C-alpha cells in the first residue's frame with residue numbers, strides 16, 4: 001500500500017536485534033495503527049544470519065523483508081541498509097522511514113535522504129501522527145523542545161533510545177527474503193574491533209557509572225569499573241575523559257556521544273556541562289559526586305554528594321559488598 005511506514009532494524013554486536021531497533025519497530029507499529037497505514041520492517045545481513053534477525057524483528061511487525069547481502073561481512077552496514085531498504089520499499093513516494101539514532105542509523109538516514117530527496121528529522125524523542133510523522137525533539141542542549149513535521153507529510157525520522165518501550169505484537173509477522181542486487185559499497189571494512197568481552201554497552205545499561213576529568217587518568221577508571229561491576233552496570237564518560245584518551249569514544253555520553261536513559265546515572269568527577277547534560281538528563285535518578293559544591297551538576301542531580309570520588313567510590317563498593325555478604 002502506498003505510504004507504508006518502514007522500520008529499518010540492525011543487529012547488535014551479539015548478532016541479535018538491538019533494543020533500539022525493537023523500540024523503533026514498536027513505535028512504527030503504533031504509528032501505523034494511528035495512521036491507518038501499512039507497516040513493515042527491513043533488515044540486512046549475511047545470508048546465514050539475516051533470517052534469524054528478521055525473525056526477531058517479525059515479533060514486532062506484521063511484515064519484515066530480510067535482505068540477504070553477502071557483502072555484509074565486509075562492508076559498512078549503513079551503506080547496505082540504505083541499499084537494501086530502497087530495494088525492499090520499491091517505488092513509494094509517500095513512504096516514511098524510521099531508524100535508531102545511533103551511528104549506523106544516522107548514516108543510513110543520510111544516504112536515504114540523498115537517494116530519495118526527502119527530509120530527515122533526527123533524534124526525535126517523541127513521535128506521533130497527524131497526516132504524517134510529528135516529532136518532538138530537544139534543541140540547544142535540551143533547553144527548548146521543538147515540534148516538527150514534514151511539509152509533504154513523509155520523510156525519514158531517527159529515534160533515540162527509550163522513546164517507547166519495546167513491546168512485541170500479539171502475533172508474529174511474515175518474513176520475505178530478497179537478495180541484495182547492485183554493487184557492493186566502495187568502502188571495505190578491514191577489521192572489526194570488539195570491546196572487552198562482557199563489557200555492558202551504555203545504551204542498554206540500567207545503571208551507568210560515568211567518569212569525567214575528575215577521574216584523573218585511565219587508571220582512575222579502574223575504581224569506576226569496580227562500582228559498575230558491583231551494581232551490574234556499565235561505565236560511561238564525559239567528553240573530557242574521552243578526549244584525554246582515558247576511555248574509548250563508544251563510552252561518551254552527551255551531545256556528540258550517546259544519549260542514554262538508565263534508571264540510575266552516577267556522575268563521578270563530571271561538572272555537568274550542558275553538552276553532557278543533554279546526553280543523560282533522561283536518567284530516572286542522577287547521582288553526582290563532586291569536590292566542588294558549586295559544580296553545575298548540583299542543579300539537576302537528584303542526589304549530590306560533595307566529596308572526593310576516590311574516597312566515596314571505594315566506600316560505596318565496600319558497603320555494597322558488605323550488604324551482599
Ligand SMILES: Cc1cc2nc3c(=O)[nH]c(=O)nc-3n(C[C@H](O)[C@H](O)[C@H](O)COP(=O)(O)OP(=O)(O)OC[C@H]3O[C@@H](n4cnc5c(N)ncnc54)[C@H](O)[C@@H]3O)c2cc1C
Nearest residue numbers: 212213214238239240254255256257269271276290291309
Ligand atoms: C560542540 C561540543 C560538543 C560537546 N559534546 C560533549 C559530549 O558529548 N559529552 C560531554 O561530556 N561533553 C561534551 N562537550 C564538552 C563539554 O562542554 C565539557 O567540556 C565536558 O563535558 C567537561 O567534562 P568534565 O565534566 O569531565 O570535565 P570538567 O568540566 O573539567 O569537570 C571536572 C569535574 O570534576 C570535579 N572533580 C575533580 N576532582 C574530583 C574528585 N577527586 N572527586 C570528585 N570530583 C572531582 C571538578 O570539581 C569538576 O566539576 C562538548 C563541547 C562542545 C563545544
